[in-house]
Amino acid sequence: MTHEAGIPLGIRFKLLSDTPQDSAAQVVGDVVVGDYRDLDTLRAFARGCDVITFDHEHVPTEHLRALEADGIPVRPGPDALVHAQDKGVMRARLTAMGVPCPRHRIVADPQDVAAFAAEGGGGFPVVLKTVRGGYDGKGVWVVRSAEEAAEPFKAGVPVLAEEKVDFVRELAANVVRSPHGQAVAYPVVESRQVDGVCDTVIAPAPGLSEELALHAEQLALTIAKELGVVGHLAVELFETRDGRVLVNELAMRPHNSGHWSMDGAVTSQFANHVRAVLDLPLGDPRPRAKWTAMVNVLGGDYPDMYSAYLHCMARDPQLKIHMYGKDVKPGRKVGHVNTYGDDLDDVLERARHAAGYLRGTITE
Numbered sequence: 391m392t393h394e395a396g397i398p399l400g401i402r403f404k405l406l407s408d409t410p411q412d413s414a415a416q417v418v419g420d421v422v423v424g425d426y427r428d429l430d431t432l433r434a435f436a437r438g439c440d441v442i443t444f445d446h447e448h449v450p451t452e453h454l455r456a457l458e459a460d461g462i463p464v465r466p467g468p469d470a471l472v473h474a475q476d477k478g479v480m481r482a483r484l485t486a487m488g489v490p491c492p493r494h495r496i497v498a499d500p501q502d503v504a505a506f507a508a509e510g511g512g513g514f515p516v517v518l519k520t521v522r523g524g525y526d527g528k529g530v531w532v533v534r535s536a537e538e539a540a541e542p543f544k545a546g547v548p549v550l551a552e553e554k555v556d557f558v559r560e561l562a563a564n565v566v567r568s569p570h571g572q573a574v575a576y577p578v579v580e581s582r583q584v585d586g587v588c589d590t591v592i593a594p595a596p597g598l599s600e601e602l603a604l605h606a607e608q609l610a611l612t613i614a615k616e617l618g619v620v621g622h623l624a625v626e627l628f629e630t631r632d633g634r635v636l637v638n639e640l641a642m643r644p645h646n647s648g649h650w651s652m653d654g655a656v657t658s659q660f661a662n663h664v665r666a667v668l669d670l671p672l673g674d675p676r677p678r679a680k681w682t683a684m685v686n687v688l689g690g691d692y693p694d695m696y697s698a699y700l701h702c703m704a705r706d707p708q709l710k711i712h713m714y715g716k717d718v719k720p721g722r723k724v725g726h727v728n729t730y731g732d733d734l735d736d737v738l739e740r741a742r743h744a745a746g747y748l749r750g751t752i753t754e
Contacts, residue, residue: 422434502551609637624641653710
């Protein structure tokens with residue numbers, strides 16, 4: 391989708407891909423198949439590139455520093471990206487900045503988890519996260535006793551304990567920042583999760599006060615500036631029952647909570663990420679319609695896709711379908727749909743029906 395955004399600008403992409411079957415490898419012309427964890431592979435790939443950017447945060451921080459030392463622009467740079475790679479580093483830095491976060495600390499073992507739970511009178515349950523790796527609910531555990539807390543420590547990496555926040559809903563503030571400091575903010579969205587995986591995004595977040603929306607946008611812009619982010623930054627937030635927002639996670643790349651912008655904003659997150667990485671003027675992030683809904687298409691028992699397209703497109707000529715060319719696995723994000731309009735209930739119903747029909751869980 392980032393490649394798609396660069397095509398109208400005549401931008402040539404070179405892709406380092408795990409396999410020839412990866413989504414981007416199916417559309418980018420210049421593909422190198424290799425391991426992003428291998429420094430020699432990265433260095434060979436980077437030769438001739440004007441700038442390096444990412445679609446995930448897992449490239450080792452020290453390898454990115456080596457590329458910078460070789461004179462290759464890396465955006466976002468390792469000093470920023472480490473805050474999306476390492477949850478412990480992220481929490482420490484945001485806390486030092488005064489950014490509101492859940493109560494947290496690094497824990498050493500299950501007994502330490504129990505001690506953390508007792509601090510501040512919070513008690514169990516407690517959320518445990520491996521500080522590196524993990525997404526879509528992976529690498530995250532909700533534990534209700536010290537006995538349940540053993541599993542996260544088996545990975546042999548540091549574990550972060552956090553209070554289980556009593557929140558009303560999850561929000562996301564998406565911003566884009568360029569190397570010379572220009573920044574834009576998209577409307578704050580509501581993100582609805584099912585089994586730890588994003589299911590639905592509504593833009594803008596329904597019922598969010600203007601005051602809290604502006605606060606969340608400013609919070610994201612401040613984080614982007616203070617961390618030196620270049621490109622897209624998604625700040626995932628909890629809206630608490632007492633009317634505050636707490637930062638949950640950071641992602642420094644185009645993000646699922648911004649996929650609605652492909653059809654619902656004047657300039658999509660992908661187009662603005664490309665512009666930012668190349669230090670071009672950023673585009674207008676404002677929405678095109680009163681409401682836009684994005685619903686993910688998750689892996690299931692697929693019907694014939696041609697028949698599914700016939701049904702969905704005939705039923706809703708305004709529907710926008712985006713499929714990723716991924717192998718179907720249960721619960722895996724293999725595409726998404728976007729709908730938009732003036733009636734939120736109608737917009738949501740159209741998106742949910744289309745996503746369900748494409749997945750095969752709705753048959754009429």
